[in-house]
Amino acid sequence: MASVDKRGWRLFSDLNNAFRRDPEIDEFDFIPVLEPKNNRSPVVLVDHKLGLELWCVKILFQYAYHTLMGWRSKKSYKFMEPQELAVLARAVVLVNPECYTAWNIRKELIELGDVSEMEDLRLSALVLTRHPKSSETFVHRRWVLGRFIENHLQSSQGSTHSTGSGHDGFVSMEAIDLNLGAAQNQQPVQNGEVALNVAAGSDYHSQMKIEIDVCRCAAEKYPCNYYAWSQRIWLIQHCYNCSTRVILSELQCTESWVEKHISDTCGFHYRQFLLNTLHAQRDQLRDQFSMQYVSLLQKEHKFVQELICTYPGHEAMWNHRKYVFHSLHNLYCSECKNEDVDNECNLKKTRLEYDQHLLEQKEIDCVQRNELKSKDASQKKLSQNYIDWIQRSVIK
Incomplete structure (x- = not known):
């Protein structure tokens, strides 16, 4: 000393x-x-x-x-x-x-x-305004959030026994009835600053809204912030229990984010996580929300295609397009092999609608007509690489 x-x-x-x-x-x-x-x-x-x-x-x-x-x-x-x-x-x-x-x-x-847990949540959020890529801060925040959720579960259930899952230190969220509307009605973050006011800290949904804001602000401050997006995935998995309603909301709200950060691979990876999770929940998506998973993929394919045309020469968007097209192709293949069809007429219609060979040819033709004719050298190179990838890795 x-x-x-x-x-x-x-x-x-x-x-x-x-x-x-x-x-x-x-x-x-x-x-x-x-x-x-x-x-x-x-x-x-x-x-x-x-x-x-x-x-x-x-x-x-x-x-x-x-x-x-x-x-x-x-x-x-x-x-x-x-x-x-x-x-x-x-x-x-x-x-x-x-x-x-x-x-x-x-x-x-x-x-x-x-x-208190709330005091440390405030401190770690404050630290992230200066050090947005601090892995130890995010690790500590997860630990504090685990205790916060545990306490919330115990108070909501009126019990004194542990509600921990006993699995990797995470907490089971099955006892919480998710009401996304409560979280969405909160005031948005302004000027990129983290909403650290936790006057309603005991309220679960207001705190989860703050957590999403913390992740978003950290991602804004540091490009390709793996730790911030991993924390956001963790929140969806362990704080929202992969709620279909929350995932659909996240898919919608991150659309504008990736439009403004077209080279941020982590943002596109997060959307891939959301789409993969919805694929596992496609029956619930159809029964409860009257939505088809294939429609979401087609919408995502159109979205990334428009981004590529608007902002040429960015590899992150082409990589995301590969993911979306590969997912669509696999879905078409599985639908064509589906034997659970009412009659032969419907079977022929299904095979025509989900013809993967037609999908492959339409995708190649689309790239050749548009992106491959671009005056941007990087765009032309990425377009050719994409066509080569389809012919080499997708077409069998």
Whole structure:
């Protein structure tokens, strides 16, 4: 501790005072000031936005980190109150969120009841405004959400027994009646900022809406953010139990997102996850929503085709088109082999409607008439690669 800059304690105190003055801080970043130019605090707080001047970041981190690790390794025998440990860990993860020891200390404090789940959800969302691709932050957030869901289930059921699934630490959501309308009626995120106001934190659907917003904002701040989209998939699987209504809503709302981020492969991969999940639920899709899975695929095929024509030369869209066409082709093949048809006339109609060879030829002709004639060299190359892929990998 002797090597730690003596200004660290003062900076740490200023940071804690900022959180006391404004508990609704919703954004955090570093200010590019490389050296102190006046006698003011480098901790800046304006309109719920927190900033640290860059020259003080290392000093603050070293003080908080060495103090916390000294306590953790028992080298420091000074007794620390739980709240003191919590603010030390907070200072560490704000600067370096990949320090999993600091997150683990906060987990222990949550289990002891010294820190609430809602407080850590707010903190991790704040950290992601500065470090949107922090894997440890998303891992910690999943753990906290697991406890939040567990507590919500227990309170809604009026029981005291665990509702955990006993499977990878995830929580079974079968006991929750999903009402998407409650989540959709919330106010949208404005100016790309995370909605950190959790006044209705005990409400399950409002919190899930916040979680989707956190993932969306992280994806906005860092292109091809694998961790943000993986977190969104996790939410659909474990917080919404792959609800068909939620998946259809996600498929609709992410359409405008991928239109604005045409080279983001993670956004297209997320839509592929949604379509794969709907394929597994196609009977429910037909019976409860009067929708055909093949219609969704055809709509997606038209959507990506229009994107490719509008924004030529982007490989991510062509890869997504491969996925959609391959899914359509497999579906046509399975429908033609379906023996559960009323009569021979219907069988002939089904085979004509789902003729995979006709589908292959129409797709090749479409590319040759449009994209292959593009003046853009990248578009022409991608078009030819796509045709080669169909002839090599799809046509048998």
